[in-house]
Amino acid sequence: MENKITTRDHSLFLKAFRAYLQYVNSWLYFRKEHIIGIENVPADGTPVVVVSNHQNCLNDPLCVCLTLTDRRMNFIARANVFNVPLFNRALRAMGLLPAYRMGYEGYAAVNKNRKTMDDAGNALRDGETLMMFPEAGHQDKRWLGVFKLGYLRIAFEAAEKLNFEKDVMILPSCNHYSNYFHARTDMVVKFDKPISLKPFYDDYREAPRETMVRVNELVRSRIQELMLHIEDLEHYDQIDFLRDNGYGRRYAIRNGFKYNYLPSRLLSDQKLVNALQEATEQHPEAMEEIYRDTARYMEGLDELNIRDWLFRHNPGVESVLLRGVGLLLLLPLFILSIIPTALLFIVPKIFLAKMIKDRMFISSFNIGVSVFVTIPLCLFVPVVLLWVFVGFWWAFGYFVAFPLMFVLAWNYMRMFRKFVGTLRFIRERAKVKELRNLRKSIFERLDDMLA
Numbered sequence: 001m002e003n004k005i006t007t008r009d010h011s012l013f014l015k016a017f018r019a020y021l022q023y024v025n026s027w028l029y030f031r032k033e034h035i036i037g038i039e040n041v042p043a044d045g046t047p048v049v050v051v052s053n054h055q056n057c058l059n060d061p062l063c064v065c066l067t068l069t070d071r072r073m074n075f076i077a078r079a080n081v082f083n084v085p086l087f088n089r090a091l092r093a094m095g096l097l098p099a100y101r102m103g104y105e106g107y108a109a110v111n112k113n114r115k116t117m118d119d120a121g122n123a124l125r126d127g128e129t130l131m132m133f134p135e136a137g138h139q140d141k142r143w144l145g146v147f148k149l150g151y152l153r154i155a156f157e158a159a160e161k162l163n164f165e166k167d168v169m170i171l172p173s174c175n176h177y178s179n180y181f182h183a184r185t186d187m188v189v190k191f192d193k194p195i196s197l198k199p200f201y202d203d204y205r206e207a208p209r210e211t212m213v214r215v216n217e218l219v220r221s222r223i224q225e226l227m228l229h230i231e232d233l234e235h236y237d238q239i240d241f242l243r244d245n246g247y248g249r250r251y252a253i254r255n256g257f258k259y260n261y262l263p264s265r266l267l268s269d270q271k272l273v274n275a276l277q278e279a280t281e282q283h284p285e286a287m288e289e290i291y292r293d294t295a296r297y298m299e300g301l302d303e304l305n306i307r308d309w310l311f312r313h314n315p316g317v318e319s320v321l322l323r324g325v326g327l328l329l330l331l332p333l334f335i336l337s338i339i340p341t342a343l344l345f346i347v348p349k350i351f352l353a354k355m356i357k358d359r360m361f362i363s364s365f366n367i368g369v370s371v372f373v374t375i376p377l378c379l380f381v382p383v384v385l386l387w388v389f390v391g392f393w394w395a396f397g398y399f400v401a402f403p404l405m406f407v408l409a410w411n412y413m414r415m416f417r418k419f420v421g422t423l424r425f426i427r428e429r430a431k432v433k434e435l436r437n438l439r440k441s442i443f444e445r446l447d448d449m450l451a
Contacts, residue, residue, distance in 0.1 A: 037191035054133035058364035337405035
């Protein structure tokens with residue numbers, strides 16, 4: 001039987017499941033989501049290909065899907081997740097299509113991609129939205145890889161089957177995360193102005209590949225402007241560390257950006273990274289010395305197992321005492337909060353070390369386990385039991401309190417880790433003093449270099 005995309009398959013189920021994903025993603029996993037440029041998204045019914053950078057696996061399409069809730073979204077995903085017949089039907093109903101890869105499914109299976117491209121083109125011709133990641137795989141750094149042309153081939157072929165009478169739009173977008181791997185962090189989805197393919201139709205008729213290459217360069221450049229793109233991969237670790245820690249904060253405040261507001265911080269980080277890369281080109285020897293010292297500073301922090309923020313706050317014994325008292329006072333609340341939410345913290349840690357080789361799958365794995373395993377066990381099962389054996393209002397109260405308990409437990413453990421780090425910071429005075437002097441020297445030289 002032929003697998004077909006049906007626009008409204010299981011619509012009630014999909015709406016309920018999307019609401020559940022929104023709850024997990026927006027209420028529990030992320031602290032704050034910032035959607036920039038939503039006014040640039042074409043109206044539902046317009047054939048649109050959303051094209052984005054790809055750095056965080058499941059989170060990238062999930063955040064866009066939960067943002068564009070007014071339309072049918074279609075995604076292309078790795079083919080092996082469609083192997084189970086039940087999953088195959090459910091995933092296709094949700095708009096996912098299989099992509100066959102030579103290194104995994106073999107050369108013969110790659111020919112099946114023609115069917116996937118046809119299905120994606122049919123969705124576009126029906127006025128649906130298709131999301132694709134032209135890098136054809138996620139990156140492990142904040143940079144933009146090479147784009148494949150598949151998304152443009154689908155878009156132009158859809159336009160051709162519409163007799164080039166209807167406009168097909170390419171919508172550049174980007175995802176940006178304050179942290180790839182931790183929950184309770186911030187993220188940004190940015191949409192740029194859509195690119196109409198209509199002005200390229202005549203050129204496409206004459207020279208299809210050359211036209212797609214030209215449009216691809218335009219799309220990629222627009223996405224690169226949206227995101228944080230660290231092109232200097234030789235010094236990537238040092239540049240990423242500097243912009244993500246004390247010097248990034250210092251630079252943002254000095255240049256009038258709001259460091260604690262992620263969209264503003266992204267702009268500051270882009271400016272800082274560009275300034276660092278330009279300085280490296282103009283003063284290679286001086287910057288090489290700064291990068292060497294930065295690497296030494298990073299190694300020192302790792303050796304002591306402390307974080308850069310401690311040098312900015314410079315806590316003393318009184319700070320340790322206050323944190324300790326605060327932790328003791330909040331301990332009863334933490335115990336009440338961790339008992340019903342413990343599985344959300346324990347289960348991912350049990351499996352992560354054994355199952356996840358690529359770090360960029362960590363957050364996707366955490367969300368997947370939460371959606372299908374731990375939240376049903378920690379939230380829905382207790383709600384049903386309370387409703388049946390105690391009463392509706394107890395069940396309702398537990399449902400409302402659950403996200404608050406998760407946030408309280410998460411923040412308490414975060415406070416405890418900071419408390420332990422502060423103890424190490426105070427105990428290792430000699431080494432801390434050496435690192436403080438090195439940090440000061442790096443920052444002062446960077447100030448002079450980037451002035």
